[in-house]
Amino acid sequence: MYLPRAFHETRIDVLQALMRDYPFATIVTHGADGLTANHLPLELTGDASLHGHVASGNELTQADGAQVLVIFHGADGYISPNWYPSKHETGREVPTWNYAVVHVHGRLRVVQDKAWLRQLLERLTDRHEASQPKPWHVGDAPEDHIENMLRMIVGIDIAIERIEGKFKLSQNHPDANRAGVLKGLAERNGRRDAELAQLMQQAEERRRDG
Numbered sequence: 001m002y003l004p005r006a007f008h009e010t011r012i013d014v015l016q017a018l019m020r021d022y023p024f025a026t027i028v029t030h031g032a033d034g035l036t037a038n039h040l041p042l043e044l045t046g047d048a049s050l051h052g053h054v055a056s057g058n059e060l061t062q063a064d065g066a067q068v069l070v071i072f073h074g075a076d077g078y079i080s081p082n083w084y085p086s087k088h089e090t091g092r093e094v095p096t097w098n099y100a101v102v103h104v105h106g107r108l109r110v111v112q113d114k115a116w117l118r119q120l121l122e123r124l125t126d127r128h129e130a131s132q133p134k135p136w137h138v139g140d141a142p143e144d145h146i147e148n149m150l151r152m153i154v155g156i157d158i159a160i161e162r163i164e165g166k167f168k169l170s171q172n173h174p175d176a177n178r179a180g181v182l183k184g185l186a187e188r189n190g191r192r193d194a195e196l197a198q199l200m201q202q203a204e205e206r207r208r209d210g
Helices: 010-021 087-090 115-131 145-149 175-188 192-210
Strands: 022-031 035-042 043-045 049-055 067-079 096-109 154-166
Touching: 010 043, 010 096, 022 145, 035 096, 035 192, 043 115, 043 192, 049 096, 049 115, 067 115, 067 154, 067 175, 087 175, 096 145, 115 145, 115 154
Parallel strands: none
Antiparallel strands: 022 035, 022 067, 043 049, 049 154, 067 096, 096 154
């Protein structure tokens, strides 16, 4: 990944926060047929591994021991040059795109242990159902149905070897331009504009704290 110094994020707590906030990831593997990408939610366990599951027919079930690249995508959005005060002064600005991503390099292990899988499913559903008025739990389904579902999936355990992050959030612009971007995002109020603005504000706070 191309990593200009201004956008290179190395703080592990910041990287892990994005991985937890945006758990739907892309797993890239390289096999006999070339590069393959699969998309699934992953759970960051501590700071050493990622856990998930796939259908038993998924090609990842044949990738035991493989080196993988996992990509977590944070908020992103188009940035108009009209939002920069400097554009109105000089005209010397162009459009860009702000975004935050985390790349995880690791080794994949296939898990077929039913107890491991059930515990994973319970953790995932409890986490993602927490905001529901009446959260659904794995135990709410008939036991024979759960057992049948467990036979149809395989666990994925990725041992983390290296993490790198790119947070392109207008850090290369002066304060007035960054403020203009925040104002533009608030006025546009698109699908992820509030989330992108929050990432920018957090980056600014970290910069001020040194």
